[in-house]
Amino acid sequence: MTDISKEKSRKCVLVFSGLDPSGGAGIAADIEAIGAVGAHALPVVTALTVQDNDTVFAVNPVDASVLAYQARVLIRKIPVSAVKIGIVGNRENADAIGGVIAELREELPELPVVLDTVLGSGRGFALADGTPEYAISSLIGLATLVTPNLPEAKRLYPLSDDIGMQAEYLLAQGAENVLVKGGHGSADGSVINCWFSGTGMKQWKWQRLTGEFHGTGCTLASAIAGYLAQGFAMEEALCDGQKWCQRALADAFSIARGQKIPGRQRCPDRHMEI
Template sequence: MKNVLSIAGVDPSGGAGILADIKVFIAHKVYAMGVVTATTSQNTKGIFGMELVDSKIISDGIKAIFEDIKVDAIKIGVVPSVDIINAVASTLREIKNRPPIILDPVMACKNGDIWLEGEAKEAIVKYLFPISTIITPNKFEAQEILKFEIKSKDDMIEAAKRLLNFGVKAVFLKGGEIDGNSVDLFLGRDEFKFFETKRLQTNSTHGSGCSLSSAIAANLANGLTLNDSVRLAKDYVFNAINKSFKVGSGCNPINHFYDFY
């Protein structure tokens, strides 16, 4: 069995963050590990508070895992301060034979609300992008980084190309709704591919971004190519949304274990 590490925050409702990552890892038959960066007061209706974990304990936690366990892939989610970003980046840079890193640069919600501001946002781009195998921003995060509005497929290609210039090896850009479909773009150094699916009329999308990046991580750990890892992760999240069940009264979580039942 392969081992995958999530470095992310805690959503107590279980729909997103490190708890969602663990569910995804289990669903993909990899051994789940996690280092917590922050804990929140949160449910399906929103985030009401956040407490950050000390950056040293985060760094020490990562080191402890690598000193003992072979890690086959790393997923990075919420890293909500400059200190935490620096701690994660510097710790991972010291690791020899570093496994693939899948970075979900969490800066914005699906509705476009930007919650990570200023220096922390810039630090993610400066310190984490260059060590990442692939990043998975949504449209609003890409727009915030690039100061470039994304309205079409051509805009998506241009945005993804610009993101590659920050040193990341590949980009999976979640474009949201374009011409009535949900459109995403995978762009590597030598290839690109659009993924289009019908737009599901549902609010059961809580945690979909976290789950996509952790599914890519699990697929890479299991030995799949980056192209296949992205494609299968996209299918997994689509089915998890389509086969969701009611949990709370807000933005409902996806069904991570749809294939189990």
Template sequence: MTVPIALTIAGSDSSGGAGIQADLKTFAAFGVYGASVITALTAQNTRGVTGIHPVPSAFVTAQLDAVFDDLDIAAVKIGMVAELAIIKAIAAALARWTPKHVVLDPVMVASSGERLLSAEALASLRSHLIPKATLVTPNLPEAAALLDESVAPDEATIREQGRRLLAMGARAVLIKGGHGQGEESIDYLFNGGGVIALPAPRIATANTHGTGCSLSSAIAAGLARGETLESAVRHAKTWITAAIAAADRLGVGKGHGPIHHFHGLD
């Protein structure tokens, strides 16, 4: 039996909790072989980002072509894209290689508050990457930024924003509720046929570094394994909830520590 292969296109997190490192851990946790294309190097830890060094777009293209030319990529996850030239390089490669599934996590701001996507690149992300996505996975602030408006204060506004994001061209949109309030963290899946609410208990922990990266990678892993989109999202939601619940067991770093990607092995 051939192992399913997923590709992550994202930035490197030197502390190992988010970005490429979190994506590869997630793929491994789901029994999927992970390949990677690095868009930027970051100097960061659990307390914040101290430096970002984008990879030249021509070398991003070289990585993409090398991977797609040799590996049978079943699903792609896109995370931090850093700048305009890199977005265009990724979009061109997706058009050239036409992978079946693309999960776009529109990473704009790190968990610690640092901006990770330049303002000039935002319009290009909207026009070049969202229309190529099987699924876009913004959190509440990212959904608002993509629409150039305020963060949704209630469910009705979340549903309206989701419908308008869907109209940008992606096949489906998952608005994540981790930044919301209340006892439950509710994600909303918009897939053209309606809206599916996916609640989970809100877990009291400061150790949530890499949550968004890992959730989108878990969905990509499910798609690579042949699951339907709804099934992949549901399984990823269950897994990420357990990974957050187990995060305090790791004790990594002095700030916002990582989730526990391999909680199932404890």
């Protein structure tokens, strides 16, 4: 019998996300990003979407029992070093995912969980049955990191326009860290991403690149999850994930008119300058 401990291997990220047939966002983006930063994705599809590189036309959640069955077959055999969650499709799927995470944390209490709070497409199409905020609410308290963009942070805490208060709300729900992504901010030539945790706040400022991109949030959250799976500390994973995502956007390509696809196939260089 082969001794697997002597073979080349990769840390695995269990991914729950929707299928985007354009290949720009969702599970396709997750697989590419996680693989590019040195980990391996275990993809469990939460929903079948109808979309191109610009517009979502329909979202069809998979059956929660099928989702749970897929995940449990995987975790019975394959060690999982992180979990990444994108769109869940509905509350039933979110609850099933929460059950799988609870099982994993019985053996790995510190298992990193990255929740990308995808509430709608970039053009505003809802990506869950009913109210997307309700669909994901049970997962916020399980997350090691929550990664809302500015509109999502506002929808999750509509009582204030202050991102600090929005982040504090998510931290109060049980999230350990919050990265508020500033891509939807004012077009002043830069993008400011803000990391909030129990110990304070840190900002990163990035050059705003020309054009529109499909799957940016999926790409960033998955890269961070890939780094966390490999044992990176949170600040290191956030910093390297953002550097790598910025490079992927700089390498974006077109498949049709409209939003570009991030160039996620490039191997990472942890010492690269942006």
